[in-house]
Amino acid sequence: MKAFTSLYSQLDQTTKTNAKINIMADYFLHTYETDSIWAIALLTGRRPKRPIRTADLKLWATELAQIPFWLFEESYSVTGDLAETISLLIPTSNNSTVIPLNKVMTEILEIVNKTEEKKKEWLFSYWNVLSKDELFVFNKLITGSFRVGASQQLVYKALSKAYKLDDKLIAHKLMGSWLPQSSGLKELLFNTDKSFDDSKPYPFYLAYQLDVPFTELGDVNEWQIERKYDGIRGQIVVRNKQIFIWSRGEDLMTEKFPEFNLLKNILPDATVIDGEILPFKDNKIMSFAEMQKRIGRKNLNSKILKDAPLCMMCYDLLELNGEDQRSITMQERRKKLEELLEEFPSAILKLSPLQTCDVWENLDTLRVLSKSQGCEGLMLKHKESIYETGRRRGKWWKWKVDPFTVDAVLIYAQSGHGRRANLFTDYTFAIRDGETLMPFAKAYSGLTDKELIEVDAWIKRNTIEKFGPVRSVKAELVFEIAFEGINASPRHKSGIAVRFPRILRWRKDKKKDEINTKDDLLQLLNAV
Amino acid sequence: MLIQFTNKGIYCKQAGIYIDPWKPVDRAVITHAHSDHARLGSKEYLAHTQSENILKYRLGNISLQTLDYYQPIHINGVKISLYPAGHIIGSAQVRLEYKGEIWVVSGDYKVKTDNYTVPFEPVKCQHFITESTFGLPVYNFPEAEVVNKSLNNWVHQNAEEGFNSVIIGYALGKAQRILEALETDLPILLHTTIYNTNEALGFDNSPYIKFTQDFKRELLNPGIVLATGTVLGSPWMKRFEPYKLAVCSGWMQLRGARRRSNADIGIVMSDHADWQGLNEAVTATGAENIYVTHGYKTNFSKWLREEKKLNAQEVETLFEGDGIENESKETNPKETPS
Numbered sequence: 001m002k003a004f005t006s007l008y009s010q011l012d013q014t015t016k017t018n019a020k021i022n023i024m025a026d027y028f029l030h031t032y033e034t035d036s037i038w039a040i041a042l043l044t045g046r047r048p049k050r051p052i053r054t055a056d057l058k059l060w061a062t063e064l065a066q067i068p069f070w071l072f073e074e075s076y077s078v079t080g081d082l083a084e085t086i087s088l089l090i091p092t093s094n095n096s097t098v099i100p101l102n103k104v105m106t107e108i109l110e111i112v113n114k115t116e117e118k119k120k121e122w123l124f125s126y127w128n129v130l131s132k133d134e135l136f137v138f139n140k141l142i143t144g145s146f147r148v149g150a151s152q153q154l155v156y157k158a159l160s161k162a163y164k165l166d167d168k169l170i171a172h173k174l175m176g177s178w179l180p181q182s183s184g185l186k187e188l189l190f191n192t193d194k195s196f197d198d199s200k201p202y203p204f205y206l207a208y209q210l211d212v213p214f215t216e217l218g219d220v221n222e223w224q225i226e227r228k229y230d231g232i233r234g235q236i237v238v239r240n241k242q243i244f245i246w247s248r249g250e251d252l253m254t255e256k257f258p259e260f261n262l263l264k265n266i267l268p269d270a271t272v273i274d275g276e277i278l279p280f281k282d283n284k285i286m287s288f289a290e291m292q293k294r295i296g297r298k299n300l301n302s303k304i305l306k307d308a309p310l311c312m313m314c315y316d317l318l319e320l321n322g323e324d325q326r327s328i329t330m331q332e333r334r335k336k337l338e339e340l341l342e343e344f345p346s347a348i349l350k351l352s353p354l355q356t357c358d359v360w361e362n363l364d365t366l367r368v369l370s371k372s373q374g375c376e377g378l379m380l381k382h383k384e385s386i387y388e389t390g391r392r393r394g395k396w397w398k399w400k401v402d403p404f405t406v407d408a409v410l411i412y413a414q415s416g417h418g419r420r421a422n423l424f425t426d427y428t429f430a431i432r433d434g435e436t437l438m439p440f441a442k443a444y445s446g447l448t449d450k451e452l453i454e455v456d457a458w459i460k461r462n463t464i465e466k467f468g469p470v471r472s473v474k475a476e477l478v479f480e481i482a483f484e485g486i487n488a489s490p491r492h493k494s495g496i497a498v499r500f501p502r503i504l505r506w507r508k509d510k511k512k513d514e515i516n517t518k519d520d521l522l523q524l525l526n527a528v
Numbered sequence: 529m530l531i532q533f534t535n536k537g538i539y540c541k542q543a544g545i546y547i548d549p550w551k552p553v554d555r556a557v558i559t560h561a562h563s564d565h566a567r568l569g570s571k572e573y574l575a576h577t578q579s580e581n582i583l584k585y586r587l588g589n590i591s592l593q594t595l596d597y598y599q600p601i602h603i604n605g606v607k608i609s610l611y612p613a614g615h616i617i618g619s620a621q622v623r624l625e626y627k628g629e630i631w632v633v634s635g636d637y638k639v640k641t642d643n644y645t646v647p648f649e650p651v652k653c654q655h656f657i658t659e660s661t662f663g664l665p666v667y668n669f670p671e672a673e674v675v676n677k678s679l680n681n682w683v684h685q686n687a688e689e690g691f692n693s694v695i696i697g698y699a700l701g702k703a704q705r706i707l708e709a710l711e712t713d714l715p716i717l718l719h720t721t722i723y724n725t726n727e728a729l730g731f732d733n734s735p736y737i738k739f740t741q742d743f744k745r746e747l748l749n750p751g752i753v754l755a756t757g758t759v760l761g762s763p764w765m766k767r768f769e770p771y772k773l774a775v776c777s778g779w780m781q782l783r784g785a786r787r788r789s790n791a792d793i794g795i796v797m798s799d800h801a802d803w804q805g806l807n808e809a810v811t812a813t814g815a816e817n818i819y820v821t822h823g824y825k826t827n828f829s830k831w832l833r834e835e836k837k838l839n840a841q842e843v844e845t846l847f848e849g850d851g852i853e854n855e856s857k858e859t860n861p862k863e864t865p866s
Contacts, residue, residue: 088781
């Protein structure tokens, strides 16, 4: 735990990417491989399941801290982080321990199914010996909230530095569903046997929002233009008569899409396609909300499958006949993809249609048009681009349509977590519905730190009532709220659900009676 | 009751004095010279001897009477005396006694000693008005030796790597403690406010470099810069590149505050009592009646009532409802000392 804790706090203390790479590389070089493999898993987001219920953690921490429960809760609300709160409240030793990370992690996996009594005994055996810093990291591991300020890309770069391997190769080796408890580091990184893991997807290539003028992009004819779909980005992997469907978050989602199962008999062996999974019916893309309903379900009955049938809008080919296609150009990959879908047709696999545009000036019209086709803008992919790893600028761009916006008034506030603990940063906004205010969206992001502090101070002076952590405030501050999609929703009081609401700006120039109304939103809804 | 809580501040009618009033009054007793306690506009001031220069530096030419610790004065039958509060230089608790009724107003205080300020001294009383800036059990601060060691290690590691160390701390109190804590041969440059505050305090400025507009970076190369929070995010900092940034404050105890501060390191150095300190201080007064102000007063007063069985209540102070309110104001090292 000592080395891993030190790794964690060093990463926590710097924002410089090079420093982070060096810190991690140094750790990998000086740590036992049995620990490194766990560190890699944790750093790339492979967290173990929460082994102990939060309620139990709080209760037992209160017991060791010898404070009343309400004071624990108050402390938690100010600290904004359960792991940290516990580490600050229970007495700790000043000595670091020599417990190896892999021992802790193995025990975390084992303790899940034990009795409450055993769990408590196990927990106290750590809580009583760990130093304050170790305790914090340990708590992060058992509360399932372990996150570090290092992206996967940085982890790959650090491993590349430590083991002298290409970082893209590492990225690929570390994709998929390997388990740290049953994988060896050497086996994982240096294995060249392809049959080793049939399910392994490729790292996704992601685009940034276009923020350079067209003049910097060169000739429009050098670019492949497609619609940007509003679905789930995914990879279909077919190998050895098996099919695996991966989401961009590296979740294996095969079970969620039973209608894709037949593809394992249609597509040739060792094929990997990149595309967007969409609800598609009567030759039309349905709204994202239709798919969301499906994704949330544990059991998919035939009615759901019929109501929201899915397709894959294919736009890239990553593996063909077992050969990695990522280093040939977009144009070549597209050609092979078209040939593949022609040779092995299926109603489920659709080819993302290319958009034609002769001059950059016409592109905006295409972008706006995409919205009426159930899409959210355009993708620009350079015809000579190889398939890169992760989010990169230059060869791929997304150009999304402008979001919907409305002006709304702040009515409830709640304090945030982590960096925003102790500041009122989580807001509920309302629109006008006749004479009353109708809450319609919550938003957490969009203000600068300075604005947050200003709004926070205002909230404290203008609180009307407190309900637990939530405060109702005087309806006075107006904000412009942006969102991506709008749908009817019987679950919301307003009857409307919006997607990705966020604060665009603080409208200090507007008064409460100038905000948008429910009718305005209903009009937006009907226009979609 | 000898003391009342009014909209101008803590008031003793019998003596006709206010303690740390936030509006202009005729007679004000000032516990210490921080700007949220010592405000301009009152006709007459009373404070500790060691606060004299700094009060005049900050408030201008005020009418000020000073007292040493333990040296009583009597106003209309009320015996008034000052006791060390350990918060900053010249900080005092105010003891008021009238016909056997004894009140102590803590002002801001710190129980742990810092080798610089006259240490806090508990005063027996029946009514104790306590601050509660860090009145939550997550605020138990590490020992000074540990903190000082981490500060010194950080500074020297930066120097080895070719970085200047920019350290942020409040000019009155914190800055002097930081200078006392630094064990180094590296050149130390002082922000003008800190240099002038030292001067007013009679703190020896001779080992330090005063910042001037014609500052040349070779003066440090590398070294230490001690500045107040007002410079954060300002172009003033650019001339010290490459540098690492430390913020010294009790609020740095929490990771969220550390991350919000955008500093490379948060040094938990506070001029206030931590949770344990508050509890010790309250117990040591032997007082049955506790009035909790300034900080996490809702929580701390509830704790004192329910766990310590004391007659504790929270007292409204200016612009604050409870601890959370106060916290965000004080998290910003620009505005308030902590």
